[in-house]
Amino acid sequence: MAGVAKRVQRHRERLRAAGLKPVQIWIPDPAQPGFAEECRRQSQLIAKSAEEDEILDFIEAASDHRGWRE
Template identity: 60%
Template structure:
């Protein structure tokens, strides 16, 4: 394209620049993932609780209380695990 075409097709140059930048990132990501696979790793997707949700703190406190009560109940076993009568 000649320089005069930039006035007629300005969007082409923005798209081409985005493609070049995107391609560079894609190449780096692909190279990084290949190196990780070569190191014996594999990609997985995991779902974790959303700590920003409105009920997260309350649910965490509830579960902690259950665990604490269970730990306190372990002493009722008469020290079977060797942890109660310290």
């Protein structure tokens, strides 16, 4: 296992040398019960919102569509 640990350490050192740093984020687990229902609930709130167009414009602007088919 020491070989793997050394390889990972070297890889991380190269990333840091390239100006990157590790970041840990926590996101909702789509496998959890209720995830789809919560997505639906939030989507319905947006659809009923007076700011729907502004919200959708923000999502569109923040999305990276490079490589997507249209």
